[in-house]
Amino acid sequence: MTSIRPKCATMLAGLIFLCIAYAQFLHADEGMWTFDNFPSKTVGEKYGFTPTQAWLDHVRLSSLRIAQGCSASFISPQGLVMTNHHCVVECLEQLSTPQHKFEEEGFLAKTSAEERKCPDFELDQLIEIRDVTKEVQGAIAGKAGDEANKALQAKRAELQQSCGSDKTVRCDLVSLYHGGVYDLYRYKRYNDVRLVFAPEFSVAQFGGDPDNFNFPRYDFDIGVVRAYEGDKPAVTKDYLHWSANGTKNGDLVFTSGNPGGTFRELTMAQLIFERDILYPNFIPLMSERRGVLEAFIARGAQQAHEADDDLFFLENGFKVFFGRQEALLDPAFVAAKEQEEQKLRAAVAADPKLAAYVSAWDEIARVQKVRSEMFVRNLMLGGRAFQTGLLGDAVELVRAAEERTKPNRDRLPEYTDQALVNVEQELLAPEPTYKDLEELTLALQFTQIRRNLGTDDPFVKKMLGKESPEQLAHRLVSGTHLEDPKVRGELYKGGQSVIDGSTDPMIRFVASINGDLLAVRKEYEAKVDAPTRAATEKIAKARFAVYGTSVDPDATFTLRLSYGTVKGFEDAEGKFIEPYTHIAGLYERATGAPPYDLPESWLKAKSSLNLSLPMNLCTTNDVTGGNSGSPLIDKGGNVVGLVFDGNIFSLGGDYGYDGAKNRTIEVDSRALLEGLRKVYHADRIVDEIEGAR
């Protein structure tokens, strides 16, 4: 599946966002295009349909970002929103009770009154894009290291704050082309989002981990929510109409969503770092955690309920990382990347006007050595480490208190006034906490830190004292009260003095090590991030000079439009895979045993369904993690599907798109309505969708 999952995947996300770059060569339908630079002309020439500005504006305003890591779209004028099941699963969990485990059993609001607010959910609608490149580049010009970071941080805070303090507005500074372009993205922000519908987990994620990223597949991975304003359904002028007929093989289709991160224009030195340092170190840590969760789940139904969701996202993350590593272990793939780089470097070397950019690649290579030396410590302690579970809450509370004592411009980016809207929402949202699971995974985290830094490391000695990782985890988890949102709320609202006075062991622990953690992060940002940004900015400018600006920037979890067609592909054994699966296939594949078990609702409805309708399909659109929940639309702007996955080859696509092999996978719009109407009898929703057609 192609979501980013901040809660469960913060370590991943931290890595994903370390490096962004941009695409040099366009192959086939490659491109995750910003809406202000969409190649309408190219599409028109190739496919005979040229999107107009009005078409683009309409699609943009109908599209949504889920701040927690997914994409979505309006599908009715009353704020109805379509996304994936796996994008609403956290809300399902938060609303669940011991009697109703909605993430497993599904949810249907039969009336408007039954629509239930998701405690921690934000929808962002992209209203405006403003180029602020000169302003930002001016602010950091001539600065290096920590000084450059501080200047960028201050400028970011200032620009974002320029949108005002209205909580329904959000402004993000977006760095495209590695600092080649800076844009200020202005969003309308919906924080009152209510759950309307979700199917059962078993059909939403039919085939589970084995089928994930493996087409042909058969998932009903939909979640429906509704945006509210002033306690009423939002009035949404722009929304996507539902297609009456769906697609056929070869049709032109678009996806509009928020790809999280691609790495297509990393330099060779960076690719080799990822291949030889990042993956060999990080993948085993993921695998170990996976094993821990698997064994926990094996204990029984309650444990499965507690950890299924974490495992689900971890398995997805593992597959993504493993697939990317495979791409970098393919000598032909790496040779092609090397050739691309040599070609650009030769062009830069040949043009005296570009002399200032010649050294950029060597600068990046030099930084990789520093990065390698700091990698393990930063992975364990810096960046986005310590951000999950109760320990993550404690870190959030301790840092939020400290940062709020500073002027806005001097704060860590995630604690500016604007960002605090999300911090507060997250901290105050009730969140199911399972202390046995918390203790287990925390002990693992401490164990991995000791293993990777060594027993004799001063931080490890400070962290553990005379305790074992298990003893420390037990003391912190059994003693803390942070699982109570009221306690979190008091600590958050009380600020520094209340944090200082807290005797909660988790808070005290974090307070004692927070300085160490931030020091690791700061050093990494100064010695790795800042010089990387400076050098990649040069490469970006060199690339503009050599190839012009008609290229799409690497993904940045901001809105992008991709075009493609409905098209099959050859699998690894050379067998041709047709682009559609059908509902009949879902029943044929079901064994009755997880993850190939169907819920009662689908078993009962079988005889009433049109089994020959398409279930899932694959298209050549260029997407990645974060695109989960993106609408698939036809040239009329109508919904013809719902993006939820990619094929196995799409994982290497994060380093370079291959139109012959990379495919996006969608739930077909016809299966969606068939299921909603005949399996779930969700007539109210289907009527609303069809009424809006």
Next chain:
Amino acid sequence: MTSIRPKCATMLAGLIFLCIAYAQFLHADEGMWTFDNFPSKTVGEKYGFTPTQAWLDHVRLSSLRIAQGCSASFISPQGLVMTNHHCVVECLEQLSTPQHKFEEEGFLAKTSAEERKCPDFELDQLIEIRDVTKEVQGAIAGKAGDEANKALQAKRAELQQSCGSDKTVRCDLVSLYHGGVYDLYRYKRYNDVRLVFAPEFSVAQFGGDPDNFNFPRYDFDIGVVRAYEGDKPAVTKDYLHWSANGTKNGDLVFTSGNPGGTFRELTMAQLIFERDILYPNFIPLMSERRGVLEAFIARGAQQAHEADDDLFFLENGFKVFFGRQEALLDPAFVAAKEQEEQKLRAAVAADPKLAAYVSAWDEIARVQKVRSEMFVRNLMLGGRAFQTGLLGDAVELVRAAEERTKPNRDRLPEYTDQALVNVEQELLAPEPTYKDLEELTLALQFTQIRRNLGTDDPFVKKMLGKESPEQLAHRLVSGTHLEDPKVRGELYKGGQSVIDGSTDPMIRFVASINGDLLAVRKEYEAKVDAPTRAATEKIAKARFAVYGTSVDPDATFTLRLSYGTVKGFEDAEGKFIEPYTHIAGLYERATGAPPYDLPESWLKAKSSLNLSLPMNLCTTNDVTGGNSGSPLIDKGGNVVGLVFDGNIFSLGGDYGYDGAKNRTIEVDSRALLEGLRKVYHADRIVDEIEGAR
């Protein structure tokens, strides 16, 4: 720690033994020398001591192999044997009761009568080495693929059987230098081995996984057993005397033991296979299993008791594999290997007499492509897969029955008449079985198979049917009676007809898939092993021609002698590490929390101990996994230590020894006697050792 552990590490062992090769360049004290080709002259020139033939014969006959994966030595004329705690841990488990968990609490036979037979333990004393190269090479000359494998198999069975059917004799065909030399090793075999002493786990493995392979360290990793003959202590003319004084910095020392496998002369194509295919695929599987065991252990004391030992060996295996991978990810290391290969290839190309060998490297490279394609399937189903736990017992039983219907020469090598001695001993030995743990790890195995081969793979479909991996594991484990050694004995002795008639679900399951598993193995052996053997034999001959025969062959879990000196080293941060630690340091390092907790015995004895005595030491001897339990001896042939580990750099040593960095770690002989006498009051044993001095 440097043992091979067949029970817990069969998957590893399968991989470890896939490839053997031999060393080309000797650096510093490099070399795991066979006793018939020891470079006495070189040692004499360098260190002023030239081992005589009598010295070599005495050391060889005093040295032992533990067939289950370790080394040992006689230390008294009454068959007293010294090895590591971790080499007797399986025996400790087998002898444990719910009341006495010997592997945790330790064991001391206060009288001869209290010495207890280890149910599955074999000591091999190397009596004779006979060169059978011509015979073996003649048998396979002109044959390829499966035909060559069969010819080798038949010749091996014939040669081994030539030792007769006396169970106290064991003959192994040993392929050295990748088929450049074949030797028949004749052993005196001791199968009545009794437990004499073992310390508590916590001091034997003080520092656990974090300290493993990290010197300075402080372990009391000793296990003492005794060889019996005719129900009486064996009379052992050759044994090692105990040193009165131990060593000092710079002293010449020797290790005599059985290194399991090194890979120093793999071709570049093979190294790249290991770096890019083997480790990236295999290490995550190990990590996942590690996580499963960690979570299981976290459940409580009983679960910890059940799985601690498996985790301990798995952690060790992980560190070994991770360290080897690190070596291959070091560009300088790989460049040096590449240079070595180019040098040899150039010399071969320049000599017309060696024309027949020129193509060998390309042949190996070609085989790597086939190997890559078959790798995952072979890892999951072929080779040494399906060999652990109750499922492993079922495989053993099904195959032993089938193979015994064939003439000796046509059987799989592990079921020849001679090999059946071990099969029978293993199957009939009582072995603690924990069905909850079995089910958990079996479900993981089935899950990994499905994940790696795919849901639609015909074997996976056959294996799972309509069941999930968890359901299948539960049905097999809950229904089987193979945990009962009597049941195993009946099935073993009954042979094919009893197996055919068995309704045990584990037996039926294995019987249904055994043909598929063996087909994978056979195809791999024919398409990978046979052509690899043929090509590496050419390279071996080319190397003899260019460099002569004064090189040591890669390790083959047969007896080797290594020389070196007591010497410190620089750690990764450039800090010099002294070669000795002292007993005082053990107490300083103890926190009271596992794995840094000391047993009551050591806490109580502290005031009586000479804390300034050396505890562990490091030396430049060249060893690897399998050497665990090897004696460290001085030039007088006296025991000055007990090998149990290597430093972190020694892991890369499996691909190439670096005298500046690679170190072997031993328990100092002085600490051993101090602990035995003053902590354990094992006066009977110390008196025997000292009496024999």
